[in-house]
Amino acid sequence: MRESSVVSIRDVASRAGVSMGTVSNVLNQPDLVSSATRARVLAAIDELGFVPNHAARQLRRGRSRTLGLVVLDVANPFFTDLAKGVEDTIGTAGMALIFCNSDGDQTREDAYLDLLKEQRVQGVLITPVDDASARLLRLRDRGIHVVLLDRRSRNADLCSVSVDDRLGGELAVRHLLEAGHRRIAFVGGPGRLEQVRDRHAGAVQAMTEAGLDETSLPWLDTPALTVAAGRDAAARLLGAPRENRATAVFCANDLLALGVLQGLTQQRIRVPEDIALVGYDDIDFAAAAAVPLTSVRQPRQRLGQTAAALLLGEVNEPAEHRHQQVVFEPELVVRESSRRPTAQPAG
Amino acid sequence: MRESSVVSIRDVASRAGVSMGTVSNVLNQPDLVSSATRARVLAAIDELGFVPNHAARQLRRGRSRTLGLVVLDVANPFFTDLAKGVEDTIGTAGMALIFCNSDGDQTREDAYLDLLKEQRVQGVLITPVDDASARLLRLRDRGIHVVLLDRRSRNADLCSVSVDDRLGGELAVRHLLEAGHRRIAFVGGPGRLEQVRDRHAGAVQAMTEAGLDETSLPWLDTPALTVAAGRDAAARLLGAPRENRATAVFCANDLLALGVLQGLTQQRIRVPEDIALVGYDDIDFAAAAAVPLTSVRQPRQRLGQTAAALLLGEVNEPAEHRHQQVVFEPELVVRESSRRPTAQPAG
DNA sequence: GGGCATCCTTGACACGATTCAGTTCTCAGG
DNA sequence: CCTGAGAACTGAATCGTGTCAAGGATGCCC
Numbered sequence: 001m002r003e004s005s006v007v008s009i010r011d012v013a014s015r016a017g018v019s020m021g022t023v024s025n026v027l028n029q030p031d032l033v034s035s036a037t038r039a040r041v042l043a044a045i046d047e048l049g050f051v052p053n054h055a056a057r058q059l060r061r062g063r064s065r066t067l068g069l070v071v072l073d074v075a076n077p078f079f080t081d082l083a084k085g086v087e088d089t090i091g092t093a094g095m096a097l098i099f100c101n102s103d104g105d106q107t108r109e110d111a112y113l114d115l116l117k118e119q120r121v122q123g124v125l126i127t128p129v130d131d132a133s134a135r136l137l138r139l140r141d142r143g144i145h146v147v148l149l150d151r152r153s154r155n156a157d158l159c160s161v162s163v164d165d166r167l168g169g170e171l172a173v174r175h176l177l178e179a180g181h182r183r184i185a186f187v188g189g190p191g192r193l194e195q196v197r198d199r200h201a202g203a204v205q206a207m208t209e210a211g212l213d214e215t216s217l218p219w220l221d222t223p224a225l226t227v228a229a230g231r232d233a234a235a236r237l238l239g240a241p242r243e244n245r246a247t248a249v250f251c252a253n254d255l256l257a258l259g260v261l262q263g264l265t266q267q268r269i270r271v272p273e274d275i276a277l278v279g280y281d282d283i284d285f286a287a288a289a290a291v292p293l294t295s296v297r298q299p300r301q302r303l304g305q306t307a308a309a310l311l312l313g314e315v316n317e318p319a320e321h322r323h324q325q326v327v328f329e330p331e332l333v334v335r336e337s338s339r340r341p342t343a344q345p346a347g
Numbered sequence: 348m349r350e351s352s353v354v355s356i357r358d359v360a361s362r363a364g365v366s367m368g369t370v371s372n373v374l375n376q377p378d379l380v381s382s383a384t385r386a387r388v389l390a391a392i393d394e395l396g397f398v399p400n401h402a403a404r405q406l407r408r409g410r411s412r413t414l415g416l417v418v419l420d421v422a423n424p425f426f427t428d429l430a431k432g433v434e435d436t437i438g439t440a441g442m443a444l445i446f447c448n449s450d451g452d453q454t455r456e457d458a459y460l461d462l463l464k465e466q467r468v469q470g471v472l473i474t475p476v477d478d479a480s481a482r483l484l485r486l487r488d489r490g491i492h493v494v495l496l497d498r499r500s501r502n503a504d505l506c507s508v509s510v511d512d513r514l515g516g517e518l519a520v521r522h523l524l525e526a527g528h529r530r531i532a533f534v535g536g537p538g539r540l541e542q543v544r545d546r547h548a549g550a551v552q553a554m555t556e557a558g559l560d561e562t563s564l565p566w567l568d569t570p571a572l573t574v575a576a577g578r579d580a581a582a583r584l585l586g587a588p589r590e591n592r593a594t595a596v597f598c599a600n601d602l603l604a605l606g607v608l609q610g611l612t613q614q615r616i617r618v619p620e621d622i623a624l625v626g627y628d629d630i631d632f633a634a635a636a637a638v639p640l641t642s643v644r645q646p647r648q649r650l651g652q653t654a655a656a657l658l659l660g661e662v663n664e665p666a667e668h669r670h671q672q673v674v675f676e677p678e679l680v681v682r683e684s685s686r687r688p689t690a691q692p693a694g
Numbered sequence: 695g696g697g698c699a700t701c702c703t704t705g706a707c708a709c710g711a712t713t714c715a716g717t718t719c720t721c722a723g724g
Numbered sequence: 725c726c727t728g729a730g731a732a733c734t735g736a737a738t739c740g741t742g743t744c745a746a747g748g749a750t751g752c753c754c
Contacts, residue, residue: 020705020741032703034702051461053406056406059402061741061742062709117398118398118400119401142396285636357711367711375712399711403711403712407739408739
């Protein structure tokens with residue numbers, strides 16, 4: 001009984017002895033159809049193995065029941081946790097999700113945005129590679145709603161859900177300062193990522209408050225926020241003459257911090273005795289690291305859920321929707337990697 | 348100049364002073380159009396900000412340029428690495444990918460497969476929750492090509508790309524046996540996952556070869572392959588009377604192993620001195636763990652690339668395609684977590 | 695039995711792109 | 725000047741579904 005791949009609403013209609021319109025009603029407005037007819041149609045659908053053609057449906061309706069999610073890095077647990085939050089909220093609302101990974105690459109981001117445009121998705125959740133607000137507003141002009149994810153919108157016209165990255169940077173560095181460190185390396189990049197710039201700005205702020213200037217906070221730039229980039233940064237860190245060397249490192253995310261930790265350990269530098277280490281995101285692996293990692297925690301799943309809820313609201317009732325910029329507060333989680341600091345003369 | 352959201356091929360045609368057919372040709376068979384006309388049409392497309400409607404195109408063509416990928420757990424780095432391999436291969440072939448996360452849940456898997464059917468994707472890469480071959484063959488009857496991922500097909504009719512999980516289990520346990528362990532706990536589940544059963548079977552095999560029976564390999568069942576489930580398993584492990592306690596633990600994946608490691612450490616059990624630990628997958632975080640984890644390495648990215656290449660072949664030239672079951676070999680990576688074993692009397 | 699309201703069902707058109715048979719144009723060759 | 729071939733373009737039919745005005749059936753009431 002293997003049905004051919006071309007079972008359309010027409011076949012169902014003729015099998016059930018009704019018109020195509022009635023079949024369509026059974027699918028979309030069952031209340032309009034008598035229960036007897038409905039049962040007959042459903043039986044026919046079952047027997048023929050009919051599956052509605054999404055393309056035709058979408059073409060007719062003019063819109064799809066699909067949303068897009070574009071993240072910076074699928075391999076970063078921060079984003080997969082965030083994606084889970086999104087998926088849960090979207091799924092229960094009966095919408096489908098197209099999950100895209102820009103990998104921090106502008107070209108790929110553009111390609112995926114084009115794909116989403118062609119698919120006529122109703123909305124997009126995105127952590128853009130750089131300040132893409134112009135491009136995103138253009139998406140909106142096409143009727144595609146946009147919510148920024150893990151990125152604060154400067155534009156009051158755009159919903160966004162983010163965590164206060166400046167504050168996060170402040171918390172991290174203030175903690176290291178209190179532990180007596182006076183020379184702290186910032187490891188992060190690329191600089192085009194707003195998260196990186198904001199966390200750095202917060203770090204600078206904390207230094208300034210402590211009466212130190214930026215020369216006490218050297219920035220080790222990385223090409224990506226990955227474990228490999230962290231290992232590399234550790235090597236560069238150790239390349240500096242010992243007397244200039246920072247006694248603590250603040251990393252723009254946990255993957256970098258884990259990489260730095262590996263690099264340091266390999267060179268027999270002890271953490272935290274020789275160099276203290278603070279990461280960012282508090283991914284699950286941070287607590288399980290060789291030296292449990294002090295990190296700045298963000299409400300990952302909640303971030304995703306909130307953003308998805310905002311997007312659903314905007315999609316479903318655009319008229320009543322008021323754009324808002326939700327900002328969560330980060331929280332410092334202190335663990336082994338920054339305890340028992342090296343005592344050092346100030347200045 | 349904000350274009351309304353309804354720019355169709357018709358608008359482009361009238362702006363460029365040609366027929367709709369010509370615009371279509373510019374998009375799909377540029378060679379059929381004179382270069383002057385082509386330039387005019389492209390200019391019109393640009394000015395109007397026209398983006399082809401994927402739904403209409405697909406409806407007419409009968410097929411989409413889209414593939415689906417269904418994995419067991421996005422939060423597991425093994426699967427995101429695998430996804431990266433898939434994405435690279437698919438992307439360079441100019442196809443789009445819909446990335447789905449079944450989360451080990453049959454219902455969600457079904458929902459996503461329905462979604463992919465409605466989208467009329469050309470093919471699906473899937474790590475099924477259980478033995479879904481019947482359902483998958485039905486997909487194929489609809490003209491949707493299927494390749495199994497990280498799962499060997501028993502059905503010669505289905506392509507699959509996998510790693511020899513039995514062998515992996517053997518390697519892991521044989522290593523522990525050589526180190527002198529005689530009572531080894533297997534932590535893994537749910538049992539419906541073939542990966543879990545195969546790794547267990549390999550473990551049993553190694554025990555048998557060593558003249559031990561299955562009572563020396565107690566199975567601690569877990570509801571999922573996650574860090575949290577691992578922590579929980581550690582608690583149960585320690586609940587057993589000390590004289591019955593296993594001296595080594597083999598986990599069905601690294602997330603579990605990291606969880607077990609956390610649980611043991613919290614109870615002041617030393618790894619590997621008190622209990623040795625071996626994981627599976629060799630995710631990046633395994634090497635960076637509190638105690639660097641011995642693990643069974645799988646060629647993750649290559650797995651994804653190979654599977655994607657097979658699927659592309661099947662999609663593009665179904666006639667010439669011969670189904671094949673590719674099986675990679677796993678490799679044991681020994682690290683701290685299983686070194687310097689507890690010396691124990693055999694038996 | 696006629697009038698009327700209610701409830702179901704029908705059938706034709708529309709969505710936007712592709713396809714292909716057919717038309718127009720150009721130009722070389724006789 | 726005519727013919728034929730080939731290139732370039734046109735226009736209408738088509739894919740599978742949703743929508744909606746209109747039609748049919750049924751039951752109720754006077």
